[in-house]
Amino acid sequence: MANITDVARAAGVSISTVSYALSGKRPIAAETRGRIDQAVLDLGYRPNAGARMLAGSRTNIFALTAPMHEDTHPPALMAFVLSVVTAARSFDYDVLLLTEGEATSGLRRVASSSLVDGIIVLDVTTDDERVDVLRELALPTALIGVPSDTAGLTCVDLDFEAAARLAVSSLVEQGHTAIGLMGHADQLYNRGSNYAPRFRDAFLAAGAAAGISTAFHTTEASREGVEVSLDNLAAELPGMTAVVLNCNENVHGILLEVLRARDVAVPAKLSIISACSSFSTDHFLPPLDVIPLPSLVSGRRAVELVIEQLAGTHDPHVELIAPTYERKGSTAAPPRD
Amino acid sequence: MANITDVARAAGVSISTVSYALSGKRPIAAETRGRIDQAVLDLGYRPNAGARMLAGSRTNIFALTAPMHEDTHPPALMAFVLSVVTAARSFDYDVLLLTEGEATSGLRRVASSSLVDGIIVLDVTTDDERVDVLRELALPTALIGVPSDTAGLTCVDLDFEAAARLAVSSLVEQGHTAIGLMGHADQLYNRGSNYAPRFRDAFLAAGAAAGISTAFHTTEASREGVEVSLDNLAAELPGMTAVVLNCNENVHGILLEVLRARDVAVPAKLSIISACSSFSTDHFLPPLDVIPLPSLVSGRRAVELVIEQLAGTHDPHVELIAPTYERKGSTAAPPRD
DNA sequence: CTGAAAGCGCTTACAG
DNA sequence: CTGAAAGCGCTTACAG
Numbered sequence: 159m160a161n162i163t164d165v166a167r168a169a170g171v172s173i174s175t176v177s178y179a180l181s182g183k184r185p186i187a188a189e190t191r192g193r194i195d196q197a198v199l200d201l202g203y204r205p206n207a208g209a210r211m212l213a214g215s216r217t218n219i220f221a222l223t224a225p226m227h228e229d230t231h232p233p234a235l236m237a238f239v240l241s242v243v244t245a246a247r248s249f250d251y252d253v254l255l256l257t258e259g260e261a262t263s264g265l266r267r268v269a270s271s272s273l274v275d276g277i278i279v280l281d282v283t284t285d286d287e288r289v290d291v292l293r294e295l296a297l298p299t300a301l302i303g304v305p306s307d308t309a310g311l312t313c314v315d316l317d318f319e320a321a322a323r324l325a326v327s328s329l330v331e332q333g334h335t336a337i338g339l340m341g342h343a344d345q346l347y348n349r350g351s352n353y354a355p356r357f358r359d360a361f362l363a364a365g366a367a368a369g370i371s372t373a374f375h376t377t378e379a380s381r382e383g384v385e386v387s388l389d390n391l392a393a394e395l396p397g398m399t400a401v402v403l404n405c406n407e408n409v410h411g412i413l414l415e416v417l418r419a420r421d422v423a424v425p426a427k428l429s430i431i432s433a434c435s436s437f438s439t440d441h442f443l444p445p446l447d448v449i450p451l452p453s454l455v456s457g458r459r460a461v462e463l464v465i466e467q468l469a470g471t472h473d474p475h476v477e478l479i480a481p482t483y484e485r486k487g488s489t490a491a492p493p494r495d
Numbered sequence: 496m497a498n499i500t501d502v503a504r505a506a507g508v509s510i511s512t513v514s515y516a517l518s519g520k521r522p523i524a525a526e527t528r529g530r531i532d533q534a535v536l537d538l539g540y541r542p543n544a545g546a547r548m549l550a551g552s553r554t555n556i557f558a559l560t561a562p563m564h565e566d567t568h569p570p571a572l573m574a575f576v577l578s579v580v581t582a583a584r585s586f587d588y589d590v591l592l593l594t595e596g597e598a599t600s601g602l603r604r605v606a607s608s609s610l611v612d613g614i615i616v617l618d619v620t621t622d623d624e625r626v627d628v629l630r631e632l633a634l635p636t637a638l639i640g641v642p643s644d645t646a647g648l649t650c651v652d653l654d655f656e657a658a659a660r661l662a663v664s665s666l667v668e669q670g671h672t673a674i675g676l677m678g679h680a681d682q683l684y685n686r687g688s689n690y691a692p693r694f695r696d697a698f699l700a701a702g703a704a705a706g707i708s709t710a711f712h713t714t715e716a717s718r719e720g721v722e723v724s725l726d727n728l729a730a731e732l733p734g735m736t737a738v739v740l741n742c743n744e745n746v747h748g749i750l751l752e753v754l755r756a757r758d759v760a761v762p763a764k765l766s767i768i769s770a771c772s773s774f775s776t777d778h779f780l781p782p783l784d785v786i787p788l789p790s791l792v793s794g795r796r797a798v799e800l801v802i803e804q805l806a807g808t809h810d811p812h813v814e815l816i817a818p819t820y821e822r823k824g825s826t827a828a829p830p831r832d
Numbered sequence: 833c834t835g836a837a838a839g840c841g842c843t844t845a846c847a848g
Numbered sequence: 849c850t851g852a853a854a855g856c857g858c859t860t861a862c863a864g
Contacts, residue, residue: 159607161857172835177859187833207610208548209857212840217545219591226577232570239576240563243594247601252610254556255592257580264584270496273544273589380778381752411745415718415752441717498841509851514843524849546841549856835863843856848849 160201168197180205211272220251220464221274223265223288225258225281229346231406234436234451238280238302241457249465251275262291269295276464278302282313283350298467300460304352310474312467314459316434317478318353321449322360324481325402325431326368328447333491334400334429336371338391340384340413342405344376357404357434371395377405384412399492400429403446407437414442425490432488434481445486452479497538505534517542548609557588557801558611560602560625562595562618566683568743571773571788575617575639578794586802588612599628606632613801615639619650620687635804637797641689647811649804651796653771654815655690658786659697661818662739662768665784667705670828671737671766674702675728676711677721677750679742684713694741694771708732714742721749736829737766740783744774751779766826771818782823789816 282303365372439446619640702709776783
């Protein structure tokens, strides 16, 4: 493989000129630059990554810690991973994947061996064990998700509270006064997820503020679980005309199935909104109004926040992404009885 | 951050002795080694990754190219990714993730900058554009999946043909003589997937060899799609008493739903086998007999194959993993009419 | 606008 | 069993 000396020789310049020409860190005469570019092309030269890391102060690699626990929805995690990788590449950064098995030790390892310039953290829980390590490492870091103590950390996430309010207000505007919330499985609310309870609490608060009736139930991802959850909501909320879903994709499908079996037309009899969903709701029958979980935006923003830290001054802060509402036709005015 | 010179000074030895002590590449006096280990511990020393890459001939990084196209089942891809990362880590290798957007250019880039020691390739299609690049790069490589031309390549995959035969024989043994195959969506059979047609063809061949009736239909992942597929199979196969599923998780759930709605008891009226599935079938009602897609085994084996190439002599070859059958109670003898 | 040279932190022959 | 030193291929002050 050609190295910088080969290029310098071929272009008839010194290696420092080659280096500067490639980095753009000092002006190069057009004619010189032309000869260098040609030599690079001819030789298929690409700077050696290790030499660059050692000589420069950058590795051009980010670590992405993407744990996968029981509650993790794999497609959602995948969407975030791909979004982070794509965003990182657009800044000429590669992404090294760290998994659950090596969560904290992996972070220490890549940091202390100077393998990475920054860290992006996925699937953050309330009392995430990685958070303390991150503070101690003091590398540029962005978390996608919000732990309970955000001191000194930079976080980005969907504004789940605003999403809940948006779901409620959009239904209230259409005239609904009794709205149920089908939540995730039970354990998600106990095992340190931050977004599920955040959404639930804001949902209930928004309902109260609007003066309407609301109810919440966790939901197991099975036919029976969905029926139980739905029946519980209906029992607590006799006049329920709308359901907000903050749960996984399977539950969506099962619910629509159950409603069809029971001859409950959507949206004629029941309006449905899918909230904070990482998947498309277009394939459902009917397609569901959705407040998307913006994996693309979050991933890109997380990368940008790390780049900003790398660039210099940047104050740690929490950045919440405003929710958006996509109308697909699964909500309507409540039926008049 | 402490470097090797700091450790050498603290231990009262030369830096080469420190290096050899850590790599184990030459014998070190027990007492000397003790002083070095202590110094490493005291200083929290970890070798600089860039320096190692530059001085040594290894980077201890693998590239994992994991494209995500329309047909990709995200949970399956994620399972393979995690399995590869976990296996790589067990050999002290980190994994750099390359995505669809940069499939071939990314491979060239990481190879020519000497960023990685080897490449692991996921989701291989029949005429995968990455394959030619891999041949040209001549880096240690393992593909999970089998392209049409495997010359010079090392591949590992489930033996889909054997899996199809296993599904058929296990049903035939129970007395079934008319077995339907619900396949993936149409496009998967046209767009260069290798495993879907491989399974289908072996299934039909095994049926013919056993002297029983078989039929195959592609399946769209919707209630309607599943009903159409099921009805087509039943129409072609009047006495159908068993169905083999080689399709995604949603279709499994929908099919069981449809059968329940039609009062077709599983396995009393219809036996079901889930074949080459990347997901657990335990949560279905009933849990389904399954021939698993062994993501754990494939991922680990792919890593081992790259390590072997790194270690020295290794002839390119295709390695097929024998399928296994997990009985869950969704098959039985056909009903006697 | 360009070059000569130090130095990044390791690994590994070469020597003893 | 251990050490002195070359060298990996860059980046970046220092000089002109």
